[in-house]
Amino acid sequence: MRIDEVRNNWNGYYDGDLSLLDRFENACFNFIEGRTSVDQFVSGISELDEWAFRMYWGSYQKTNWLNTGQNKKYPIIKETIWTAIMERIRRLLVEKTGLDFKLIQGKTGGQVAVAVFEDGNIKTKDVDTGIALQHKDGFLVPVIAAECKGGHACSTCHDGIWGQAVRMKKQFPNAIQVFITDNNMTVGKKIDVSTYEDIDFEYLERGENNSEKFAKGNGYNRLNPLVMEAAINQLVTAVSSFDESHWLKMNPLYKNTGEKFRDSPDKVGYFVSPKWRDIVEI
Numbered sequence: 350m351r352i353d354e355v356r357n358n359w360n361g362y363y364d365g366d367l368s369l370l371d372r373f374e375n376a377c378f379n380f381i382e383g384r385t386s387v388d389q390f391v392s393g394i395s396e397l398d399e400w401a402f403r404m405y406w407g408s409y410q411k412t413n414w415l416n417t418g419q420n421k422k423y424p425i426i427k428e429t430i431w432t433a434i435m436e437r438i439r440r441l442l443v444e445k446t447g448l449d450f451k452l453i454q455g456k457t458g459g460q461v462a463v464a465v466f467e468d469g470n471i472k473t474k475d476v477d478t479g480i481a482l483q484h485k486d487g488f489l490v491p492v493i494a495a496e497c498k499g500g501h502a503c504s505t506c507h508d509g510i511w512g513q514a515v516r517m518k519k520q521f522p523n524a525i526q527v528f529i530t531d532n533n534m535t536v537g538k539k540i541d542v543s544t545y546e547d548i549d550f551e552y553l554e555r556g557e558n559n560s561e562k563f564a565k566g567n568g569y570n571r572l573n574p575l576v577m578e579a580a581i582n583q584l585v586t587a588v589s590s591f592d593e594s595h596w597l598k599m600n601p602l603y604k605n606t607g608e609k610f611r612d613s614p615d616k617v618g619y620f621v622s623p624k625w626r627d628i629v630e631i
Contacts, residue, residue: 355397358425365400373397377433383440387581391574394430399569401426405499424499427554431497431529432478434577438493438584439480445589451489453479461491463517467602474513479527480588482596491517492596493584495527502530504537507545514547520603523595525549525587527580532570534558549587552580 356370363370376393379385385393405423432454439450453461453476461481464472471488477497481489494517496510507528514526528548532555556573588596606623613620613631621631 354425355429358422362422369397369400377429381433381436381440383437387574387578390433391572391577395571398426398430398572402569424497427497427499427529427531428477430572431495431554434581435478435480435493435495438581438588441581441585442480442588445585448482448593450480450492451483453477453481453489453491453494460489461494462488462520463491464520465599465602466605468605470605474517482593484597490521490597490599491524492588493525493527495529497529499531500533502528502534502536504535504540507536507548511545511547514549518547520600521598522600523591523598525584527552527584529554532556532558550580550583552576 353374355373356367359370373394373396376385376390379393380387380390401423432452435454436452439452442448442450460473461476461479462471462484463474465488466472469486473488476491476494479491479493479495481491484490494513496513498506498510510526510528517524517526526547526549528551530551530553532553534553554572554576555570556576557570608623610620617631621629
């Protein structure tokens with residue numbers, strides 16, 4: 350499990366009371382083992398979450414080590430929290446279906462296939478968290494691929510998650526794309542739902558939009574156990590509604606041409622896809 354990842358990521362930066370991290374980790378472990386409810390889980394992790402929330406949202410960007418640009422130190426908290434939730438989901442699904450679901454957890458254990466080629470090569474991608482099934486050829490097929498976003502969930506961010514979902518579903522059409530936001534969704538209000546329909550589930554983990562508003566007002570937008578409970582119930586229901594063959598279904602394998610991608614750029618300085626070569630001069 351990746352529960353100690355928060356501690357490992359903060360080494361050399363965080364010099365506060367380490368018992369804060371102890372209590373956070375214990376809350377995650379107790380929840381995974383089924384010893385606590387979602388309400389108790391949220392209560393146990395909220396102390397660390399509130400401290401980080403105020404530090405991240407309550408200061409202008411790039412004024413401390415937790416809110417500097419693309420720093421992963423704030424998002425890693427929610428990735429860890431939601432990995433605990435996904436492990437709870439995984440155990441419930443194993444119990445309900447008897448299938449051997451695997452936990453996806455970041456760079457260690459997060460490499461799922463997104464493209465399978467006829468020569469046996471596999472293109473993989475790191476996924477923040479989720480669950481997968483192992484194909485008979487050894488690679489992991491995404492069943493739930495979840496991305497966790499700290500900060501503004503703007504249209505650019507949604508476009509990235511949507512693009513990832515389209516790419517994944519091109520090979521595995523039944524894979525579920527989940528997007529977990531930090532409740533500062535700034536994507537345009539007039540955008541039709543069809544724009545991002547390949548994002549199957551999106552959870553605002555605090556249950557009320559605009560975290561920045563809360564922090565700038567010196568407040569705290571607490572994690573919402575009802576949202577997490579909904580995620581568990583909805584995703585368990587969605588996955589358990591279909592058999593193993595549904596989740597392992599693949600579209601036709603990507604074909605190999607025998608030509609290497611670098612051949613043309615190395616020779617003439619540009620690349621033209623084979624599908625255009627009968628139309629344009631190369």
